[in-house]
Amino acid sequence: MSKILVVSGHPRLAQSLANRTILETLKEKGPDFTLLRLDEEGWEPQVEKDQALLKDADVIVFQFPIFWYSYPALMKHWVEDVFAHGFAYGTAGTALKGKKFQISFTTGSPASAYRAGGPNGHVMEDFLFNFQQIAALCGMEYEEPIYTNGCAYIPGVSPEFVKDRVIKDCEAHGAKLAERLKELLK
Ligand SMILES: Cc1cc2nc3c(=O)[nH]c(=O)nc-3n(C[C@H](O)[C@H](O)[C@H](O)COP(=O)(O)O)c2cc1C
Known part of the structure; x- marks a missing residue:
């Protein structure tokens, strides 16, 4: 059976x-997956264990x-340590070849801020080239990104309706990711 590492x-x-x-939504609606929480792992990644998971x-x-x-x-620090030469890239580095690579993320800025001439100066996709290139260098298949804009919620500062909207949008995001992962397993 195919395996997913989040x-x-x-x-x-x-x-x-x-x-x-x-x-949480992915856990409820998606296929089985292994979760690697970098906030629990901290700044000294267990390189061999994580390479085995990958x-x-x-x-x-x-x-x-x-x-x-x-x-x-x-996360970048983790990539620097774990996506090592001879493992992820380089002549002998073929461990990730052929795997599907899905990025899934949230932004604080609303979608309208991601445009040429707008507050963030570029469309969202312009900021994603490095993930595309990581996939290319490692021989992974880059899947269409899934993301949700406008997710900034600061407890005690943001109004409660913002919290409700972020939860609703991110539940929809989780459901979309669940469907995508089911597709990728086919
Ligand atoms: C240090 C820091 C840097 C951030 N930089 C950006 C940014 O460059 N663009 C953006 O749209 N949001 C930015 N944000 C907002 C976060 O993306 C947003 O709070 C997050 O997606 C909400 O997810 P969470 O509820 O899981 O923390 C930043 C937030 C922090 C704390």
């Missing part, structure tokens, strides 16, 4: 609303909030 890059998942909602998976999902137009530093 790597959660949120540095504080317990305090998350959007990414936690997506992961090797074992047919589908690799990166679940994260956008921080400074990219993935959180904790």
Whole structure:
């Protein structure tokens, strides 16, 4: 049976609303998956254990909030250590070849802010080229990203209706991801 590894890059998942909602919805509606929580693993990744998890998976999902137009530093640090030469890339580095690579993320800014001439200066896809290239270098199949904009909720500051909307949007996101993963397993 095909296997899914979901790597959660949120540095504080317990305090998350959007990414936690997506992961909870995926657990409820999606196919079985192994969850690797980088906030629990911390800044010293267990490289061999995590490489074995990656090797074992047919589908690799990166679940994260956008921080400074990219993935959180904790997740990038993990990639730097775990996607090593001779494992993920290089002549002998073929462990990830042929695997499906799905990115799934949330942003604080609304969709309208991601456009040329807008507050974020570029469309969302412009910020994703590095994931596409990671997939290309490692020989993985880059799947169409799934993302939800406008997920900024600050307890005690944001009005409650924002919380309700973020939960609703992220439940829809989780359901979409669940369907995508079922498709990818076929
Ligand atoms: C350090 C930091 C940097 C952020 N940078 C961005 C950014 O570049 N673009 C954006 O749209 N949102 C940005 N945000 C907002 C987060 O993406 C948003 O709060 C997150 O997606 C909500 O997910 P959560 O509830 O799981 O934490 C940033 C938030 C933090 C804390």
